[in-house]
Amino acid sequence: AQKVTQAQTEISVVEKEDVTLDCVYETRDTTYYLFWYKQPPSGELVFLIRRNSFDEQNEISGRYSWNFQKSTSSFNFTITASQVVDSAVYFCALHSGGYNKLIFGAGTRLAVHP
Amino acid sequence: ETGVTQTPRHLVMGMTNKKSLKCEQHLGHNAMYWYKQSAKKPLELMFVYSLEERVENNSVPSRFSPECPNSSHLFLHLHTLQPEDSALYLCASSQDWRQGHTEAFFGQGTRLTVV
Numbered sequence: 001a002q003k004v005t006q007a008q009t010e011i012s013v014v015e016k017e018d019v020t021l022d023c024v025y026e027t028r029d030t031t032y033y034l035f036w037y038k039q040p041p042s043g044e045l046v047f048l049i050r051r052n053s054f055d056e057q058n059e060i061s062g063r064y065s066w067n068f069q070k071s072t073s074s075f076n077f078t079i080t081a082s083q084v085v086d087s088a089v090y091f092c093a094l095h096s097g098g099y100n101k102l103i104f105g106a107g108t109r110l111a112v113h114p
Numbered sequence: 115e116t117g118v119t120q121t122p123r124h125l126v127m128g129m130t131n132k133k134s135l136k137c138e139q140h141l142g143h144n145a146m147y148w149y150k151q152s153a154k155k156p157l158e159l160m161f162v163y164s165l166e167e168r169v170e171n172n173s174v175p176s177r178f179s180p181e182c183p184n185s186s187h188l189f190l191h192l193h194t195l196q197p198e199d200s201a202l203y204l205c206a207s208s209q210d211w212r213q214g215h216t217e218a219f220f221g222q223g224t225r226l227t228v229v
Binding site: 106 | 169
């Protein structure tokens, strides 16, 4: 079975705090891809990052960083020095198997307060 | 115009109406998708078209009918909907998974209200 679990439904932080969004996935495939998307109030999902299962290097892009750990089937997302503009719903997603299909987690709503 | 564009952005329809949602992508992708996002529920994949052929239909009721006339356009025809069909309908596109780079790019969605 393929599944993505985002256990945190909502997170509230004050500006400049660091925040980590958790993502745990399940798949039996050895080749798969993991993604993070951001959904601001306007509605569209904005692609943030793609990771394949053979690349466990952590990645940093500005204030965003991702920690991929195959041993724990986790792909966590950290925002450093959060800003109000980071307020959105964040989705973790999995693509595995021979299908054009993304499996999404339930999403984590992040509220960053001034 | 670039990216994935959906029209209309908002739609209110009665249960006996027939309407269509439109999606257009300018990214050169060959796979397109319809997702449904209801309040407090995960994103649900409804339909997938790859190379203009429907490859997935996730047990969606027949009152939703997709159409993909070419690789750049995708429609979702709606008829005799129910109030529980009210949701945000998101269109996405990507390269076919066999070509790698499976990240999907999404439109802004159509907020549908069935009254």
